[in-house]
Amino acid sequence: xxxYESIVILDSLIxxxxxxxxxxxxxxxxxxxxxxxRQVEKWGKKRLAYEIQKKQYGFYASIEFEGxxxxxxILESEYNYNxxxxxxxxxxxxxxxxxxxxxxxxxxxxAEKVEPKKKPVIDIxxxxxxxxxxxxxxxxxxxxxxxxxxxxxx
Amino acid sequence: MIRVRRKRVCFFCQSGMxxxxxxxxxxxxxxxxxxxxxxxxxxxGTCAKHQRQLAQAIKRARHLALIPxxxxxxx
Ligand SMILES: [Zn+2]
Numbered sequence: 001x002x003x004y005e006s007i008v009i010l011d012s013l014i015x016x017x018x019x020x021x022x023x024x025x026x027x028x029x030x031x032x033x034x035x036x037x038r039q040v041e042k043w044g045k046k047r048l049a050y051e052i053q054k055k056q057y058g059f060y061a062s063i064e065f066e067g068x069x070x071x072x073x074i075l076e077s078e079y080n081y082n083x084x085x086x087x088x089x090x091x092x093x094x095x096x097x098x099x100x101x102x103x104x105x106x107x108x109x110x111a112e113k114v115e116p117k118k119k120p121v122i123d124i125x126x127x128x129x130x131x132x133x134x135x136x137x138x139x140x141x142x143x144x145x146x147x148x149x150x151x152x153x154x
Numbered sequence: 155m156i157r158v159r160r161k162r163v164c165f166f167c168q169s170g171m172x173x174x175x176x177x178x179x180x181x182x183x184x185x186x187x188x189x190x191x192x193x194x195x196x197x198x199g200t201c202a203k204h205q206r207q208l209a210q211a212i213k214r215a216r217h218l219a220l221i222p223x224x225x226x227x228x229x
Contacts, residue, residue, distance in 0.1 A: 007218060048219035058219065089218055096207065100173035 001066050003038070003098070006075055006090040009058035012045045014084050022084060023061055029074055035067030052086045162199025166208075174204065176211035179220045186212060190224045 006026070010019055019042075027037045043060035052058065065071065072090040079088045093101070166174065176182065185193050185200070185208055192212055195205040215221045 009218065049216075049222040050219055052219060060218075087218060089214060091214065096173040 001068060003064065003066050003093045004072060004090055005062055005064045005093065006088065007060065007062040008079065008085050009060055009087040011055065011084045011086060012057040012059045018084065019059055022082065026063055026075060026078065029078055030063070030065045030067060030071055033067065033071050033074055035065050035071045037063060037065045039064040055086065058086050164199055164201040164204055166204040167201055174207045174211045176214040179215060182212050182215050182221055186221065188225060190222045
């Protein structure tokens with residue numbers, strides 16, 4: 001079982017009731033196929049970055065669910081069948097997303113996280129005095145002066 | 155003309171950001187040109203690992219109309 005997120009852009013002109021019923025239909029499809037809906041989120045009406053089917057606005061909603069690989073396929077055919085769906089994207093959480101999720105949940109651990117970050121900053125500062133005056137004027141505070149390459153262009 | 159090319163440090167490595175979320179349009183827009191093209195890694199300084207993730211995030215955001223595919227000024 002993997003975790004997926006499915007995001008749909010619905011026609012923003014349809015009544016809110018229809019948006020709810022569409023989302024219920026998608027959620028029902030997931031549970032019918034042995035999936036587990038983790039979260040349904042309505043982002044709301046947003047302006048589209050470009051027109052889709054001559055529309056400037058869309059209603060964004062997302063469903064996070066657990067299940068087998070057949071569910072995205074079933075959802076896709078439902079999205080294609082439903083005329084109110086302007087666009088959809090279903091993706092599987094990769095290792096980076098799962099890692100980010102795991103570190104998000106314990107919010108108390110945030111104080112611990114700050115500490116290891118401090119160390120590299122100190123390292124960079126101790127390297128800096130090695131630079132010459134010329135470099136310091138020309139280069140913003142950056143770590144590796146060794147890798148600066150001078151080039152003749154044109 | 156002498157140009158000093160300096161090694162740029164990957165922003166995502168520096169900030170310790172492991173996952174690049176395609177829902178953060180503002181962050182992604184910093185890595186595309188005015189026309190909407192993905193900025194190459196040798197210009198932005200992003201490391202290979204993060205550039206791969208960044209490219210995927212930009213493509214997903216484009217598909218969902220969060221950021222434009224192209225910004226055409228000739229209109
Ligand atoms: Zn990086």
